[in-house]
Amino acid sequence: MRKAVGLAAAAALTGGAAVAALVVWPVGRTPDPIPPEGNVERGAYLARASGCIACHTDFEKGGAPLAGGAPLKTDFGVFYPPNLTSDKVHGIGDWSREDFAKAIRQGVSPEGEPYYPTFTYPFYANFTDQDIADLYAAFTTVPPVAEETPEHEVSFPFDQRWGLKLWRASFLERPLTDPDPGRSELWNRGKELVNGAAHCGACHTGRNFAGARVSEARFEGSDSLPGGRKSPSIRARDLRERGWTVSNLAYALQTGLTPEGDAFGGSMAEVVQNGTSFLRQEDLTAMATYLLEAEAVDTAMSGAADPAPEATVVD
Structure with a gap:
């Protein structure tokens, strides 16, 4: 009995240590410097193509463009697309170009936290530095809206963001955007x-x-x-x-x-x-x-x- 208890305790300690290591394990990488010369018009076009306004605007409630999206009700809970206006408190007005690049292409926040895959960042992984510069330039022109986005309504264990690191390791794929030389x-x-x-x-x-x-x-x-x-x-x-x-x-x-x-x-x-x-x-x-x-x-x-x-x- 003492041996069984000891083995169980050791397993629990080992499992706890593994979880603790995963929680503090860094995710993402520091992007190279993004060029400051962004084209606002091209960035706005790319934002339209990428569905930014559709997801981050609550049209049913008459919300301001990009001030936070309507709730996404999924099997894992309810997710709220965040405020993407230039507000420095509730939006992304205090983000650097590199913060922006890390979020768009890697799905990682400026604080180093992984975003939930309801954010379609896996499709943007191959955006070029110029794409990011253009998008960033366009988003800086969005009027600030001082509205806080509601917290996600997600229950345990899906509310544990460290678990997204396992999700990324298991399922994250780069988009199939490389050109085919045999095609037009x-x-x-x-x-x-x-x-x-x-x-x-x-x-x-x-x-x-x-x-x-x-x-x-x-x-x-x-x-x-x-x-x-x-x-x-x-x-x-x-x-x-x-x-x-x-x-x-x-x-x-x-x-x-x-x-x-x-x-x-x-x-x-x-x-x-x-x-x-x-x-x-x-x-x-x-x-x-x-x-x-x-x-x-x-x-x-x-x-x-x-x-x-x-x-x-x-x-």
């Missing part, structure tokens, strides 16, 4: 946007028990979006079978209208209204080209479909 410039631009800034896979890919995207189910759709919503498959074959072409998909990303005259509903409506509707036509075409694998499809399938004059909302 247009297709590769679409790949960069879809797998990077636009983070389409965040909603259109199923999740595992830990809330991580399942790589094998990439773009197959999801039945467990925040708020109980669902998303359809956006794999090329499925899109083509549903009648999507490069022209009408690019048009839908700009207007929210489908070839049948329906309108996107739910979170996709927000994505279009606050994000993709602001993108240039060539970028919308690039995204559609990539999603449809259009360069491998007969050109006859790329004809436009005229939208119906009236629209109904569909999820």
Whole structure:
């Protein structure tokens, strides 16, 4: 009995030491200096493409742009996207360019704490230093809003941020944005946007028990979006079978209208209204080209479909 108790105590001490080590173990790395010459216009465009306004603005309550988003209700609790205005207390007004780079590309706060993966930082990991400089320049122009973001409503053990270090070690992947030399410039631009800034896979890919995207189910759709919503498959074959072409998909990303005259509903409506509707036509075409694998499809399938004059909302 004494031996069993001793072994149990030793195991508990060992386990406690391991947890303590994990709690203090640093996460992330110090970024190289970010160039100060950022382009505000380009940064604002990249912010639109990245969905910043859609997630960090509470439209239902008439919240100010980027002052904190509407609650994201998930199986792990309720998460509140933070205030991204230039307020120095409640926003990011006192962040350096390097703080900003670490948060965007690594998902780590200026204090060294890992962010929850409800923040889509894994898709931004390949942003260049110039991308970060442009985004930073754009965010400095956002008027300050002195509103504190509510604390996440997350129960144990998901409220233990040190556990995110294990999550990152197990599931964090870099985005598939590297260009394919065998593809056209247009297709590769679409790949960069879809797998990077636009983070389409965040909603259109199923999740595992830990809330991580399942790589094998990439773009197959999801039945467990925040708020109980669902998303359809956006794999090329499925899109083509549903009648999507490069022209009408690019048009839908700009207007929210489908070839049948329906309108996107739910979170996709927000994505279009606050994000993709602001993108240039060539970028919308690039995204559609990539999603449809259009360069491998007969050109006859790329004809436009005229939208119906009236629209109904569909999820």
